[in-house]
Amino acid sequence: MRSKIAKRILAETPEETKIFVNLYADIVVRVNQIMKAKGLTQKELAKRIDKRPSEINRWLKGEHNFTLKSISKLQAELDCPIVVIPKGGGFLNFDGHGVKKGFSVVHPHKSGVSKLEFKEANVIKRTQPQFQPLANVG
Amino acid sequence: MNIFELKIWDDESEKCTFYTVQADGSLENETDIFFDKYDKTPELKEQTQELLSFVLNAIGDNHGAIDEIFNRHENEVDGLPTQGQLQLGEFDYYFPNFPLRLYALKVTENIVILFGGGIKDGSTNQNSSLHFKWIEACNYAKRIIEGLNDGSIIVNHRTRTLTSFDGTDEIIL
Numbered sequence: 399m400r401s402k403i404a405k406r407i408l409a410e411t412p413e414e415t416k417i418f419v420n421l422y423a424d425i426v427v428r429v430n431q432i433m434k435a436k437g438l439t440q441k442e443l444a445k446r447i448d449k450r451p452s453e454i455n456r457w458l459k460g461e462h463n464f465t466l467k468s469i470s471k472l473q474a475e476l477d478c479p480i481v482v483i484p485k486g487g488g489f490l491n492f493d494g495h496g497v498k499k500g501f502s503v504v505h506p507h508k509s510g511v512s513k514l515e516f517k518e519a520n521v522i523k524r525t526q527p528q529f530q531p532l533a534n535v536g
Numbered sequence: 537m538n539i540f541e542l543k544i545w546d547d548e549s550e551k552c553t554f555y556t557v558q559a560d561g562s563l564e565n566e567t568d569i570f571f572d573k574y575d576k577t578p579e580l581k582e583q584t585q586e587l588l589s590f591v592l593n594a595i596g597d598n599h600g601a602i603d604e605i606f607n608r609h610e611n612e613v614d615g616l617p618t619q620g621q622l623q624l625g626e627f628d629y630y631f632p633n634f635p636l637r638l639y640a641l642k643v644t645e646n647i648v649i650l651f652g653g654g655i656k657d658g659s660t661n662q663n664s665s666l667h668f669k670w671i672e673a674c675n676y677a678k679r680i681i682e683g684l685n686d687g688s689i690i691v692n693h694r695t696r697t698l699t700s701f702d703g704t705d706e707i708i709l
Contacts (some may be wrong), residue, residue: 423594430604
């Protein structure tokens with residue numbers, strides 16, 4: 399069950415708002431997790447990028463509106479990708495929770511973005527040559 | 537504090553079950569009162585949508601109540617008896633100068649109790665108009681934490697639910 403009021407508000411919420419909120423949360427979580435994995439404190443990170451610790455705290459607490467520049471700076475200093483843009487073939491799917499890595503299942507009713515259509519990418523299928531015993535017979 | 541019921545607000549999210557509180561005699565629970573009020577306030581409608589999406593999508597579906605995004609612990613409630621990961625915090629959503637605050641008690645990464653909230657229009661909770669709502673949330677949280685500590689509320693990690701000591705879903709405190 400879900401609160402009726404939550405359902406109503408969520409149904410009226412523009413898809414772009416949901417995507418923005420999720421991307422923002424994903425970035426904050428990602429940065430925090432990289433720092434934790436690398437054993438970096440906010441103070442150390444601040445020193446490395448010549449910022450005040452309070453400024454880093456604002457970034458990680460989300461009180462800072464991330465710009466591409468600030469993300470790039472963090473990515474360079476953490477030496478780890480924060481935002482990954484999918485490249486190449488395959489499918490690009492939207493599922494209403496932001497862009498997911500790899501292949502994901504589309505839930506048109508859940509996402510509310512069923513009007514968006516993504517065509518299958520051109521994929522060159524390489525098949526194993528079949529054994530043809532008489533192919534080289536002169 | 538009056539009698540209140542601890543009840544499910546949302547159990548459709550993939551990673552987190554959200555509970556809320558409803559005071560005895562009240563027609564609505566605290567979380568619905570909060571969201572309904574600010575959704576009907578034209579200048580705060582967009583922020584209300586963002587906050588709800590943050591709670592249900594970012595936390596509920598994508599991450600759970602992990603420390604990386606549940607990081608607004610209130611200093612004022614440090615004195616509360618704590619057990620495990622119980623943390624009283626506020627959802628104020630990641631954005632500069634975000635005006636809304638929604639108070640919450642994290643029981644586990646998969647169970648969160650939502651209370652009410654208000655507009656953060658001062659530098660601290662004490663000098664904001666939401667001061668009363670913050671005190672109220674702290675009082676609800678104290679009672680719930682007492683219940684968790686004395687065994688009158690049981691945490692079921694597998695089903696992501698809270699039950700009464702007798703195993704029923706009805707939790708009256």
